[in-house]
Amino acid sequence: MQQRSGSYDYYLILATVAVLFAFSSLCIYAMFAFKLAQVQNLAPSLKFAYMERMNRLAAPLVMALITILGICIPKRLLPTHRLNRFAALLLATAAGVGLLAGARGALLLILCASLILQLIVLGLAMAGSERVHFERSGYWLRLGSTLMHLGLILFVLDLFFFRLPTLHLALFWTTTVATVLGMTFCFYAQPLATMLRRKPPETPWSE
Amino acid sequence: MEAIADHLAFFVASGRILLHLLAVVAVCSALWGSANLCRREPLLPRLAAPLLRVALALFLCGFVLICRFHYQIHQLLPIELPPQLTGWLNDMLTRANRTSAYGLPLYDPAAPPRYALPLWIENGKYYFWFLCYTAMALIAHQRLNNHRFRAALHLLLAVQVAILFVAADPFNQPLPRFFAEVTPWFQPAQNPMQRLGLFMQLYPRMVFYYNAHYMWFHPPLLFLSYAAITITFATSCLMLARRDLFIESLGYDFAKLGFLLLTLGMLLGYPWALQAWGPNWWWDPKICSSIMLWAVFSTYLHARLYANKPHMWYFSSFLGILCFAAMIFTLLASFFFPGEHTMQ
DSSP: OOOHHHHHHHHHHHHHHHHHHHHHHHHHHHHHHHHHTTTTGGOOOOOHHHHHHHHHHHHHHHHHHHHHHHHHTGGGGGGGHHHHHHHHHHHHHHHHHHHHHHHHEEEEHHHHHHHEEEEEEEEHHHHSSSSSOSOOOOOHHHHHHHHHHHHHHHHHHHTTTTSSHHHHHHHHHHHHHHHHHHHHOOOOHHHHHOOOOOOOOOSSSSO | OHHHHHHHHHHHHHHHHHHHHHHHHHHHHHHHHHHHHSSSOOSGGGGGGHHHHHHHHHHHHHHHHHHHHHHHHHHHHHOOOOOHHHHHHHHHHHHHTTSSSSSSOOOEEEOOOOOOTTTTTTTTHHHHHHHHHHHHHHHHHHOOOOOOHHHHHHHHHHHHHHHHHHHSSSSSSSSHHHHHHGGGGOOOOHHHHHHHHHHHHHHHIIIIIOOOGGTTHHHHHHHHHHHHHHHHHHHHHHHHOOOOHHHHHHHHHHHHHHHHHHHHHHHHHHHHHHHHHGGTTTTHHHHHHHHHHHHHHHHHHHHTTTTTTHHHHHHHHHHHHHHHHHHHHHHHHHHHSOOOTTOO
16 A cells, blocks of 8 residues: 555656646747747737736646646645546546636636645644654754745736735735745755754655 | 045945955865865865954854945935925825825934935945855864865855955945935925935835845845855765765754744835835746755755755755756746846
């Protein structure tokens, strides 16, 4: 069971790497497209059309990233066979919503599902529960990893709502605090554990 | 402008001396680095740390000079309007602020607007980045006793000082863009309406760019992360040649620091961009290249989790080098791609 879960993690990370690589390639394409079309000199309506076109190209990749995250989060709560069912259900529901309400609706659904699950994981990680499965052990490492992934979900939500200034600012600062705290806890778990006398994490990996 | 002329002359003269001293240290570093990179046994190992310490001390002296010069600009170059224009200007600003999400502060004749120039604009940004690198290189040097790694650190330092000396000297003709912008303001014999027109060119740029609070967080965090990525680059190159856990571990420590600073720096640029440029900055080439750098860096850290699997060691080393290449690409993007960050 542990072995299968470990390999699930590995393949999810490979999938994340592949999506990030595709996103990087799109960014490079966008740079050259911007320069060749001289977008900075275009009329505002044409500039807006260019941004919309790039948003449409980026949407599947953002959705793929959030979907991987959407699968990655419940893996901390569910055994592998249930996780597969959950992933299939999530994708099917997102596809259905996508057909009815468009890509934005599907993305919003996945984001909301991921946010709720991640908040549950955060609660369990904060309580130090052993019911959540992580690739590595250690209180601060688990808490940090949870906060970092929560930050990513909130950031994409923030992009969704940037036209609503109050919500945008609240989401933005929550994202920033969650991400920075998450990275600090995750990257500096050992010194934190020593400082606060919690159980130290395992070494990241060994030969 | 005459008020600052003497200070400018002192800044240029003392900066030139400092940069020449730095060049001498860089030549020694280059020689020491080249010799030790090729040898199996270390050559003159006791020379390495003092060279880095002297370079850091010289960088810090130069940084103090830059701080002093910027403080003098703050004190001596206020943007003062003739009294008869202030009421009219404030009426205009009040009306404009009603329709704008982020308005300009009203003009206060008792405290005219002054430039609080950040220390990392124009060529000062390279200076700050290389200063951070030198400090981090000294820390890395003390943490790992490996003469080839130390040689790589010295060679990178020499390259950076050469860039400063040849192409990005912050002391010779300091802040050329800033002075090109403000010099017309200090020309004599302008009529009040000309002054008002010029004021409305200078004032928004002062508020949203030079004096923006984000300017004190967004760029320095990015330059600190660039310095950490440069150290990770050195370790990744060595990891491709030889599998050494200590080098890898040190590179990973700097990568973690770099990623934390890069993420925070990029995040803090986001509300500032909305404030200064409105919503139409998304898909700007520099933003794209920064997101690409972040994605490559994130890929490196994800791949690093499985560095004990076959071939992942080399793959993560390759990604460490790719991060550095992406960082250089991001930096050069400002020169070759148009957009809000452009230097074309």
